[in-house]
Amino acid sequence: MAAVCTSRTRQMMGLLRILRNFSQNERLLSTSVLRHNVASDGPPKFTPPSKPVIIDKTQKEASLRRFLSPEFIPPRQRTNPVKFSIERKDMIQRRKVLNIPEFYAGSILAVTMTDPHVNGNLNRFVGICIQRSGKGLGATFILRNVVDGQGVEICYELYSPRMRKIEVLKLEKRLDDNLMYLRDALPEYSTFNFDMQPVHYEITGDVPVNLLKVKMRPKPWSKRWERPKFNIKGIRFDLCLTPEMMEHAQKWAEPWRPYDMLKEYDTSSLEEHIFKEVHENLRK
Amino acid sequence: MTALTCRFIKLADGLLRGAQVTVCRVGAALQRAPVIQCIRTHRTNTWWDEHLTEDNASFLKKVVTEEYKQQTTDKLNPLKDEPWPRHEWAEGSRRVGLVAVKLGMMPVWSKSGERHVVTMLQVQDCHVVKHLSKEEYNGRTAALIVGGKNISPFHRPEGYLEVFRNAGVPPKQKLTTFCVSDNAIIKPGTPLYAAHFCPGQYVDVTAKTIGKGFQGVMKRWGFKGQPASHGQTKTHRRPGSLGPGGDPAKVFKGKKMPGRMGNIYDTNHGLKVWRVNTKYNILYINGSVPGHRNCLVKVRDSILPTRLENNKNPPFPTFFADGDKELPEDLFDEDVFQFGQPMPE
Numbered sequence: 001m002a003a004v005c006t007s008r009t010r011q012m013m014g015l016l017r018i019l020r021n022f023s024q025n026e027r028l029l030s031t032s033v034l035r036h037n038v039a040s041d042g043p044p045k046f047t048p049p050s051k052p053v054i055i056d057k058t059q060k061e062a063s064l065r066r067f068l069s070p071e072f073i074p075p076r077q078r079t080n081p082v083k084f085s086i087e088r089k090d091m092i093q094r095r096k097v098l099n100i101p102e103f104y105a106g107s108i109l110a111v112t113m114t115d116p117h118v119n120g121n122l123n124r125f126v127g128i129c130i131q132r133s134g135k136g137l138g139a140t141f142i143l144r145n146v147v148d149g150q151g152v153e154i155c156y157e158l159y160s161p162r163m164r165k166i167e168v169l170k171l172e173k174r175l176d177d178n179l180m181y182l183r184d185a186l187p188e189y190s191t192f193n194f195d196m197q198p199v200h201y202e203i204t205g206d207v208p209v210n211l212l213k214v215k216m217r218p219k220p221w222s223k224r225w226e227r228p229k230f231n232i233k234g235i236r237f238d239l240c241l242t243p244e245m246m247e248h249a250q251k252w253a254e255p256w257r258p259y260d261m262l263k264e265y266d267t268s269s270l271e272e273h274i275f276k277e278v279h280e281n282l283r284k
Numbered sequence: 285m286t287a288l289t290c291r292f293i294k295l296a297d298g299l300l301r302g303a304q305v306t307v308c309r310v311g312a313a314l315q316r317a318p319v320i321q322c323i324r325t326h327r328t329n330t331w332w333d334e335h336l337t338e339d340n341a342s343f344l345k346k347v348v349t350e351e352y353k354q355q356t357t358d359k360l361n362p363l364k365d366e367p368w369p370r371h372e373w374a375e376g377s378r379r380v381g382l383v384a385v386k387l388g389m390m391p392v393w394s395k396s397g398e399r400h401v402v403t404m405l406q407v408q409d410c411h412v413v414k415h416l417s418k419e420e421y422n423g424r425t426a427a428l429i430v431g432g433k434n435i436s437p438f439h440r441p442e443g444y445l446e447v448f449r450n451a452g453v454p455p456k457q458k459l460t461t462f463c464v465s466d467n468a469i470i471k472p473g474t475p476l477y478a479a480h481f482c483p484g485q486y487v488d489v490t491a492k493t494i495g496k497g498f499q500g501v502m503k504r505w506g507f508k509g510q511p512a513s514h515g516q517t518k519t520h521r522r523p524g525s526l527g528p529g530g531d532p533a534k535v536f537k538g539k540k541m542p543g544r545m546g547n548i549y550d551t552n553h554g555l556k557v558w559r560v561n562t563k564y565n566i567l568y569i570n571g572s573v574p575g576h577r578n579c580l581v582k583v584r585d586s587i588l589p590t591r592l593e594n595n596k597n598p599p600f601p602t603f604f605a606d607g608d609k610e611l612p613e614d615l616f617d618e619d620v621f622q623f624g625q626p627m628p629e
Contacts, residue, residue, distance in 0.1 A: 079577055082564060083387040083404055093623040114397070114627075138391045161393050161621045 064203055067102040068275045070132060071139030071158065076265045087136045088274070092281045094137075094159050100166055105129050106174030106210060108192055109143060111156055112165040122164060125154055126194045130179035144182060146191040151183065171201040173209045175234040184221040185214040185235075216240045228253040332438040348437060352454035359411070359452065359473045360605070367474065371467035373600035378425070379468040380602055381584025382410050382476050383432030383458055384567065386491070386575050392558050392568065393621040402558050403573045405489075405581060407565040409434045410476040411453045415469055416461075425463045428470060431456030432580045458580040468601040478565040479603040481557050481583070483617035486591035487567075488553045490582040491575035495547030505540040550574045554588045560615040 072091070074084040103109060108128050115123035127143030130153070134140045139158045144151065156163070182190045189212075201208075213236045216225075225232050226241055226249040237246060257263070333341040373379075384405035392402045414429040421427040429447075434454045437445050448455045451472040481487060501507045501523040509521045523542075526535045552573055559568040567583065575581055585595050616622055 077577070079388050080385075080406070082406065083390075086404075086561065086564065086566065087390060090623055097624065097627070136390065157391075157399075159391075159623075160397075160399070161627050162397050164627075 065102075065205065065207070066275060068271055068278065069100070069102070069139075071135050072274050072278060073135070073267050073271060075135050084136070088277070089281075090137060091159060092278060095282060098163060098166075100158055101168045103129060103141075103166075103168050103171060104173045104207065105132055105177050105179055106172055107168055108170040108196065109141075110165075110167045110169055110196075111143065111154075111163070113156070113160075114162045114164060124194075126169065126192055126196060127152075127154070128179070128182070128190065128192060130182055132177075144179075144190050145194075146187045149187070151187065151190060153183075167198060168201070169196050170199045171207060173207050175209070175211060175213075176232055178230075179234070180223070181216070181221075181225045181230075181232060181235055182214065184223075184225065185216050189214050224249070344438075345436075352434065355452055355454060356409070356475070359475060366471075367604075368469065368471040370601060370604075373597055374467065377465040377467050377600070378463060379585065379598065379600055380412065380428050380430060380462045380464055380470060380476065380480075381460075381487075381582060382407050382478070382480055383430055383456075383460055384408070384410070384478075384581055384583055385433060386573055386577055386579050386581055387566070388577055389572070390568070394619045395621050397621075400558070400570060401572070402568040402570055405567045405569060405573070405583060407476065407478045407567070408432070409454070409456070411451070411456070412470045412472050412474050412476065413447060413451045413453060413456065413459060414472050418466070421461075421463075426466055426469055427461045428464050429459055429461050430476065432458040432460075458582075460582045462584060470601050474602070475605070477562070477603050477605060478560050478567050479562050479605075479611055479615070480599060481560060481567055481585075482598060483557050483559055483615050483620070485557050485595050485598065486554050486586040486588065487557060487569060487583050488551050488586050488588075489555055489569065489573045490549055490551040490584075491573060491579055493546045493548055493550045493574045494576050496545040498543065499545040500542045501540065504542060504545045507540075554586050554591050556617075558617050558620055561613065562611045562615065563613045 072088060074081075106128065108126065110124060110126045112122050112124045114121055125143060125145070127145035129141050130144050131142045132139070134157075137159045140155050141158065142153050142155045144153045146152070158166075213234055215236050216239075219240065223230070225235060226237060226246060228250060229252060241249075333344075336344070384407045387404040387406050389401055389403050392400050394400065409432070411431055412428055413431045416427040416429070418424065418426050431448070431453065433456060435457045437455050440455060445455050447459075453473055496503070500521050502509050502521050507523060510516050510519045510524070512520060523540070526539060552571070555573070556570040557567055558570060560566070561568075569583075573581060585598070586592075614622075
């Protein structure tokens with residue numbers, strides 16, 4: 001059996017060698033033919049070269065992550081859809097000039113703004129995005145950092161004409177959408193170096209989720225984060241609260257909320273529609 | 285559906301003030317100098333397609349929409365219409381306004397980077413419906429009645445629809461009167477567009493405010509109320525004293541007290557027009573405007589004396605879409621930061 005295989009392979013290798021030689025000879029032959037033609041007939045008959053096969057090394061569009069910025073999704077109101085479509089046109093126009101990358105609450109961003117009170121006119125701030133709010137042109141995001149021991153939060157408007165550059169230094173998600181509890185957490189969780197280098201992130205696949213659970217300062221906190229209305233998963237409650245306190249907090253639970261049909265807002269079809277519209281217009 | 289009801293008739297003898305009124309039962313006539321007599325009537329309350337078959341109802345709806353489309357296109361055609369003569373703008377002449385729908389609000393940035401908020405008002409199917417001459421109206425100025433959004437004729441009384449039929453225009457939801465100088469009168473039936481206002485001009489917007497229901501004195505009139513603690517017994521949001529004591533010994537008329545708040549017409553004066561979208565007929569007006577979303581508002585040139593300079597040389601008597609001048613889709617005020625332009629410092 002083994003002998004047959006080896007003989008087979010030897011035959012195949014032999015064939016391959018012959019073929020390779022053949023191809024080389026063919027190439028030689030083709031060039032020689034051309035030269036021969038030039039010498040005898042004058043201008044050669046144009047033979048179009050064989051079309052090269054381009055292997056598309058960049059990712060196909062289907063595998064790119066489909067991300068629609070949350071401020072494009074209209075709120076659940078009795079407004080005329082014309083108003084949202086016109087606002088969207090303005091937002092797309094602005095996005096053609098300024099590149100607003102994909103980011104989530106928990107990603108680290110560096111923002112450059114024009115500032116009339118600074119010498120060089122530009123003002124750069126690095127921080128972790130703790131909240132993204134607002135719909136339409138008034139969409140905002142809050143960046144938090146601790147500078148010289150002082151916690152600083154700045155609320156930026158995405159579509160303000162003073163924005164010069166928004167860079168994502170580290171793209172990641174956290175366990176919650178709203179990281180306001182970092183105000184009551186230990187300062188090490190909110191400090192980020194201003195000279196941080198951008199970390200490479202993938203354009204395909206899922207966004208990496210940081211499962212970090214944050215340690216808190218002793219109570220009192222600015223808000224009662226243990227209560228179920230905030231639904232926070234990113235705090236280490238076992239280190240700061242007793243199980244009795246956790247149970248006491250459950251008194252404010254509203255178990256009927258997920259079953260409230262009047263509060264349902266299904267945005268899947270709207271999102272698809274808006275995503276297609278935004279992508280087509282941005283490509284133009 | 286018919287129901288037996290009483291209808292009260294005022295007799296030609298006139299109603300004597302303070303006279304005692306005796307109301308009798310159905311059918312009987314009063315013997316004394318009767319002031320009010322009641323008769324039996326049949327009240328008919330039906331809706332328009334109660335006695336129609338489904339086919340008839342759908343046919344009527346189709347016919348009505350086609351008729352309105354035909355009417356609007358007829359009005360746009362100058363040959364069929366024979367428009368009235370147009371005059372030039374002069375100092376002191378007043379022109380028409382518009383009826384618009386309040387869509388919502390949006391931020392807008394100026395070139396220096398300041399952020400302002402604007403209300404978007406969309407002009408939907410605005411037509412001039414009637415012209416009242418000086419003598420008919422009030423003896424001093426002529427008036428033009430303008431109508432707003434189109435509605436279906438099936439739920440309005442005949443008297444209301446008659447005005448629109450005379451003008452050849454589909455029935456509108458809101459009708460308003462504008463006092464107009466004689467050189468600015470427009471033929472009934474002409475459509476009005478958002479390009480009637482230019483960016484940079486100032487307007488007054490009138491609308492019915494949002495109804496708040498029966499409200500206390502703190503919300504309605506802005507009273508300060510009383511402290512929350514330090515011995516106050518059951519008195520935290522009350523009006524307190526109603527006036528001086530024994531000398532007038534009464535409460536003056538017009539004393540601010542709790543009552544129904546809102547749902548009244550109110551005007552915001554001197555609002556700047558930042559931008560005009562001619563494709564969708566939308567006006568971007570500075571600040572807020574009375575009324576809820578999707579309510580109909582009345583927009584006209586500002587009467588404030590300090591803003592008269594900004595309102596010079598407007599499209600007079602109105603903007604006519606005759607086709608010789610093609611306006612760009614968006615008209616901006618010079619101060620507005622446009623998103624496609626390069627960013628200023």
